[in-house]
Amino acid sequence: MPQFLYDFSSDTQTRPSPGMRQAIANAEVGDEQKREDPSVNRLQEMIADLTGKEAALFLPTGTMCNLIAHAIHCRPGDEIIIESASHPVHFEGGGPAVHSRASIRAIDTENGVFTAAQVEGLIRPNDPHFPRTRLVCVENTHNLRGGRVWPLKAIEEVAAVARKHGLLMHLDGARLFNAVVASGITTRDYCKHFDSCWVDLSKGLGCPVGGVLTGNKDFIDQAWRFKHLFGGAMRQAGIIAAAGVYALEHNINRLAEDHAKAKALAKGLAEIKGIAVDVAAVETNIVMFDIAGTGLARTEFLERLAPHGVRFSPLMQPTRLRAVTHLDIPADGVERAIASVCLAIK
Numbered sequence: 001m002p003q004f005l006y007d008f009s010s011d012t013q014t015r016p017s018p019g020m021r022q023a024i025a026n027a028e029v030g031d032e033q034k035r036e037d038p039s040v041n042r043l044q045e046m047i048a049d050l051t052g053k054e055a056a057l058f059l060p061t062g063t064m065c066n067l068i069a070h071a072i073h074c075r076p077g078d079e080i081i082i083e084s085a086s087h088p089v090h091f092e093g094g095g096p097a098v099h100s101r102a103s104i105r106a107i108d109t110e111n112g113v114f115t116a117a118q119v120e121g122l123i124r125p126n127d128p129h130f131p132r133t134r135l136v137c138v139e140n141t142h143n144l145r146g147g148r149v150w151p152l153k154a155i156e157e158v159a160a161v162a163r164k165h166g167l168l169m170h171l172d173g174a175r176l177f178n179a180v181v182a183s184g185i186t187t188r189d190y191c192k193h194f195d196s197c198w199v200d201l202s203k204g205l206g207c208p209v210g211g212v213l214t215g216n217k218d219f220i221d222q223a224w225r226f227k228h229l230f231g232g233a234m235r236q237a238g239i240i241a242a243a244g245v246y247a248l249e250h251n252i253n254r255l256a257e258d259h260a261k262a263k264a265l266a267k268g269l270a271e272i273k274g275i276a277v278d279v280a281a282v283e284t285n286i287v288m289f290d291i292a293g294t295g296l297a298r299t300e301f302l303e304r305l306a307p308h309g310v311r312f313s314p315l316m317q318p319t320r321l322r323a324v325t326h327l328d329i330p331a332d333g334v335e336r337a338i339a340s341v342c343l344a345i346k
């Protein structure tokens with residue numbers, strides 16, 4: 001039994017369901033490095049088909065998907081245009097600098113969505129003083145901006161500017177299926193604007209491990225080289241890939257339930273005096289809120305919630321927290337969280 005039965009700290013806080021465990025137990029396996037693992041091959045084919053790309057590659061983590069894409073697209077001294085609160089900027093140990101020796105040109109936004117004009121304004125002239133602008137990265141949904149969904153039109157416009165200037169496009173789709181389910185835009189329609197895309201299996205899809213990177217055949221051939229180089233080429237990885245296959249078959253459409261729960265949670269929190277939350281900004285499974293008005297220190301607030309089995313995650317700003325809904329939030333989770341917050345701030 002997990003310590004926090006109502007664990008809103010992340011959608012990574014899921015455990016494989018009985019059905020998923022059955023799929024794992026029954027997985028057909030082989031040597032992934034020899035391309036002989038049927039479950040890995042099937043997962044890769046499914047993702048390539050879903051995203052409309054020629055090929056796909058199973059990797060141990062989403063972080064490795066990002067770093068391999070950056071490493072393929074960028075030469076040392078290249079520059080990556082990316083939103084300032086994106087995952088690689090904060091949570092990948094300086095990955096772009098370490099693995100690609102690329103620099104970051106960050107764009108500040110309210111909601112994670114930047115404009116084509118902002119991109120165009122940052123593109124460097126061809127002059128040896130400057131880094132060479134090379135890659136535009138989009139995070140959809142955008143985690144630290146509250147699970148915001150990129151409108152397709154914004155992506156089309158950014159992609160058009162990127163093409164015009166010979167830049168490449170990369171999609172961090174850790175929560176792409178949340179964007180797809182929330183917007184009704186198909187995965188293919190999102191992905192067709194990108195040279196590389198990936199989806200995380202260990203977030204809302206509920207798998208224990210893994211991410212899948214996609215692109216054209218040449219890109220994925222190069223990605224295989226980096227998978228070996230970075231020590232991410234595995235053996236009977238079908239044991240974990242089978243969970244991914246199961247998740248694609250069972251856990252995509254149900255993300256709508258997580259979105260409904262997040263909305264209900266935001267509405268409930270908004271009614272509590274001292275808690276500030278922008279309900280309209282909740283588009284998927286993430287709720288950002290601020291407890292400054294309660295006068296409580298955040299550590300104290302979290303400590304008071306713990307005995308109720310409720311957990312949220314602290315954000316960088318000292319009075320802000322994030323709540324994430326997922327498939328292991330029990331049916332009474334929203335009610336329980338709201339009631340516990342009311343008790344905690346008394």
Ligand SMILES: *Cc1c(COP(=O)(O)O)cnc(C)c1O
Nearest residue numbers: 061062063087139143172174200
């Ligand atoms: C979680 C996450 C990643 C990294 O994925 P891991 O599987 O944890 O390595 C990258 N980008 C975003 C937006 C994420 O939320």
